[in-house]
Amino acid sequence: VENERIPSDSDNVMKKKRWLNDIILIAVLVLIPVLMLAIGAIRNSNDDQPTLLITVDGNSYETLPLSEDTELTVTTKSGFNKVIIMDGEAWISDADCPEKICVYHSHISKSGEQIVCLPHKVVLEIISGEDGDVDSISH
Amino acid sequence: MTKKIAISGIFISMALVLSFFEGLIPMNFGIPGVKLGLANIVALAALFILGPVYALAIQAGRVVLAALMFGNMAGLLYSISGGLLSIFAMILLYKLKRPFFSIVAISVFGAVFHNIGQITAASVIVSDLRISFYLPILLLSGVAAGIFVGFAGKYLIKGLLRTNLMELHNPDSSNRL
Numbered sequence: 001v002e003n004e005r006i007p008s009d010s011d012n013v014m015k016k017k018r019w020l021n022d023i024i025l026i027a028v029l030v031l032i033p034v035l036m037l038a039i040g041a042i043r044n045s046n047d048d049q050p051t052l053l054i055t056v057d058g059n060s061y062e063t064l065p066l067s068e069d070t071e072l073t074v075t076t077k078s079g080f081n082k083v084i085i086m087d088g089e090a091w092i093s094d095a096d097c098p099e100k101i102c103v104y105h106s107h108i109s110k111s112g113e114q115i116v117c118l119p120h121k122v123v124l125e126i127i128s129g130e131d132g133d134v135d136s137i138s139h
Numbered sequence: 140m141t142k143k144i145a146i147s148g149i150f151i152s153m154a155l156v157l158s159f160f161e162g163l164i165p166m167n168f169g170i171p172g173v174k175l176g177l178a179n180i181v182a183l184a185a186l187f188i189l190g191p192v193y194a195l196a197i198q199a200g201r202v203v204l205a206a207l208m209f210g211n212m213a214g215l216l217y218s219i220s221g222g223l224l225s226i227f228a229m230i231l232l233y234k235l236k237r238p239f240f241s242i243v244a245i246s247v248f249g250a251v252f253h254n255i256g257q258i259t260a261a262s263v264i265v266s267d268l269r270i271s272f273y274l275p276i277l278l279l280s281g282v283a284a285g286i287f288v289g290f291a292g293k294y295l296i297k298g299l300l301r302t303n304l305m306e307l308h309n310p311d312s313s314n315r316l
Binding site: 014015018019021022025026029030032033034036037040055057058099101104105106112113114116118121122123125 | 214240273275276282
C-alpha cells in the first residue's frame with residue numbers, strides 16, 4: 001500500500017529532531033504566559049487599596065473601593081448587570097445578557113483581574129488605589 | 140476533486156458533531172474562552188489529508204454552521220476571528236519549507252492563535268485593550284488543549300489512512316504524525 005512507506009534512518013533522525021523542535025516551541029509558548037503572570041503578580045504585590053473600575057463601551061462609568069460592601073446595577077441601553085462588592089471581592093450576580101458568561105465568572109479581587117460582559121460592553125476591572133486616583137482625575 | 144469535496148463534507152459534519160459534543164460537557168473554569176476545541180482535531184485531519192486550501196474552507200464552513208446551529212450570532216465574530224487565525228497559523232507551520240514541527244506542535248500553535256484571535260475580537264468589541272488580562276491564562280489553556288487535540292488528530296489521521304479511502308495530501312508529511 002502506498003501510504004505505508006518504510007521509514008528510513010534519516011526519517012528517524014528527523015523525527016527525533018522534530019520532537020526536540022516541538023518541545024522548544026511548546027516551552028516558549030508556556031514561558032510567555034508564565035512571565036506575563038509573574039509580572040502581573042509582582043505589580044500587584046504592593047497594592048494596598050484595590051479599586052473597582054467599571055467601564056461601558058470603553059468609557060469610565062464608576063469607580064468603587066473594594067473595601068466597602070456595595071451593590072450597584074449598571075444599566076446600559078443593551079441591558080443591566082448587577083454588580084456586588086463584598087469582603088474585598090467583586091462579581092456580577094445577575095444580568096440579562098444571553099449567555100450569562102459574566103455571571104458565571106469567578107469573583108475578582110486582585111489588580112488587573114477583569115469580568116467582561118461582551119454583549120453589554122461592560123468591563124469590570126480591579127485597579128490599584130494609585131491608578132484609581134489618576135483615573136478619577138483624567139476622566 | 141469530487142472525492143476531495145465529498146471528504147470535505149464528511150469532515151465538516153465530523154467537526155460539527157464534535158462542536159456539539161463539546162457543548163454537552165459542562166466545563167466552567169470561571170474564565171470565558173477556556174475550552175478543549177475538539178473540532179480542531181478535524182481541522183488537523185483536513186490539513187494533512189486535503190491540504191491547506193480545503194482545510195481553510197472547511198474551517199470557515201464549520202465556524203459559520205456551528206454558529207447557526209448551536210451558537211448565537213454574537214459569538215460568530217469571535218469564532219470567526221479565532222478559527223481563521225488558528226487555521227492560518229497551522230497552515231504556516233505545515234507549509235514551512237523544512238518540516239520543523241510535528242502535528243502536535245502544529246496543533247498547539249493553532250490553539251494558541253485561536254485564543255489570540257478571540258481575545259483580539261473581544262477587545263475590539265468592548266473597545267478596551269486591557270481585556271488582555273485574560274491572555275496568559277488562555278495561552279496556557281491553549282497549550283494544554285493543543286497537546287491533547289494534537290495527539291487525537293494524529294491517531295484520527297492514522298486511522299483514516301488505514302481505511303485506504305484517503306491518503307495524505309503531501310506524502311512526505313507522514314513522518315510528522
